[in-house]
Amino acid sequence: MASQPQHTDLFYETHILCCCNQRPEGHPRSCCADRGGRNFMESISRRVAEMGLTNVTVTEAGCMERCELGPAMVIYPDAVWYTYENEDDVEEIIESHLKGGQRVERLVLDPDQKLPKPKALDLLDVVVSDVRDETADIKSIVVKAADGGDLPKFEAGAHIDVITATGLRRSYSLASNPGDRSSYLLGVLREPASRGGSVWIHDNVKPGDRLQITRPLNNFPLDDSAPAHILIAGGIGITPILAMARTLNGLDAKYQLHYCTRTPEGTAFRKEVEAIAGDSLTYHHDGGDPSRGIKLDEVLGDAPAGAHVYVCGPKTLIDAVRAAAAEWGEERVHFELFSAAPDQNYINEPFDIYLSRRRMDLTVPADRTILEVVREAGINADSSCEQGLCSTCQVRVISGEIEHRDQILSTQDKARGDTMMICVSRGKAGEKLVLDL
Numbered sequence: 001m002a003s004q005p006q007h008t009d010l011f012y013e014t015h016i017l018c019c020c021n022q023r024p025e026g027h028p029r030s031c032c033a034d035r036g037g038r039n040f041m042e043s044i045s046r047r048v049a050e051m052g053l054t055n056v057t058v059t060e061a062g063c064m065e066r067c068e069l070g071p072a073m074v075i076y077p078d079a080v081w082y083t084y085e086n087e088d089d090v091e092e093i094i095e096s097h098l099k100g101g102q103r104v105e106r107l108v109l110d111p112d113q114k115l116p117k118p119k120a121l122d123l124l125d126v127v128v129s130d131v132r133d134e135t136a137d138i139k140s141i142v143v144k145a146a147d148g149g150d151l152p153k154f155e156a157g158a159h160i161d162v163i164t165a166t167g168l169r170r171s172y173s174l175a176s177n178p179g180d181r182s183s184y185l186l187g188v189l190r191e192p193a194s195r196g197g198s199v200w201i202h203d204n205v206k207p208g209d210r211l212q213i214t215r216p217l218n219n220f221p222l223d224d225s226a227p228a229h230i231l232i233a234g235g236i237g238i239t240p241i242l243a244m245a246r247t248l249n250g251l252d253a254k255y256q257l258h259y260c261t262r263t264p265e266g267t268a269f270r271k272e273v274e275a276i277a278g279d280s281l282t283y284h285h286d287g288g289d290p291s292r293g294i295k296l297d298e299v300l301g302d303a304p305a306g307a308h309v310y311v312c313g314p315k316t317l318i319d320a321v322r323a324a325a326a327e328w329g330e331e332r333v334h335f336e337l338f339s340a341a342p343d344q345n346y347i348n349e350p351f352d353i354y355l356s357r358r359r360m361d362l363t364v365p366a367d368r369t370i371l372e373v374v375r376e377a378g379i380n381a382d383s384s385c386e387q388g389l390c391s392t393c394q395v396r397v398i399s400g401e402i403e404h405r406d407q408i409l410s411t412q413d414k415a416r417g418d419t420m421m422i423c424v425s426r427g428k429a430g431e432k433l434v435l436d437l
């Protein structure tokens, strides 16, 4: 392979062809260009140049008839075909194949392959190094990489999923310093009415235990171009807000942190919040009576011009902040829900879907979700919250009108109509959605 050149009479030892074919918008076969093929080709070209791999050339290709598996590339003279879906995949192909001479088996397209391979869940092994009672119903948990190395990097607002011994998968925001990869700090609220994940963690997890977690994913990032930041946390919603305050301290940025709980005793991470936010911190203890809680018109009315507001906590608090900041514009109001919105009395109708990568037609009955129907068809679709809160089940939509029911996508994202959360969102009645699945 590329690192072990044998054909010294060749002009280039290695030739990489990347499909960048562009089909018309909404074409049911989709194309490598719509799946990011051109950007990936540019990344590969840049990295090859940066690494000084002068025996390697990268060329744009038209359709190579592996459209359902794309974006596709082939590396000659090895004749190894790859698919890839993110920059990490690109980097691994460069490091392993081009530099190390080893195929990246998980990304290889087999010669007779017609369908995407089932994706293995990319889990990290961690060991619990500390568990503390923060309040009567909130525990803090610190985990470290089981091999003693660094954990993946993350940015403030990110969450990971913990896989419980009972097979549940639950999301928890990272409260630790994003610059410190030696451990992750989580906060877990015991929720007896939930599906059992937090109760299992409260009753079972202790120092020394091994757990599996997913890599960090961020649906609630800071916009560090804002001139000032108003951070509002309700209860356990302090966890991502804590990571944000740490980041903003590091940037020497202006912020205020408003922390809403019922009582001082029911306030998790108090010492840490006070040490990190200092004079920027204001507590709002309402004793269970929201009318004695945070005065949003004052908090937001006094905000510096151009400030962004970030809120995490119960839906009632998020709704109140969004209403109070309605004039700010959506791009300045950031929120993350930890539990689903109450039933909005949606009416379900059946609709059809077409799975572009499998050339498969399916019908979604009124009493099923797309996720359920796709799984019943034998497709290994990933999910976590199954309530439209986490984006794990997000799928690209090639055509068709979507009825969005998630709590993640912005109004602009929804209006663009090119992506959806298949655990909750649906097609309009009588509609056919063409999905990149």
Ligand code: FES
Pocket: 019, 020, 021, 022, 030, 031, 032, 033, 062, 063, 064, 065, 066, 067, 068, 070, 071, 072
């Ligand atoms: S569009 Fe890329 S292989 Fe066909």
Ligand code: FES
Pocket: 382, 383, 384, 385, 386, 387, 388, 389, 390, 391, 392, 393, 394, 406, 421, 422, 423, 424
């Ligand atoms: S699984 Fe969380 S949004 Fe669908």
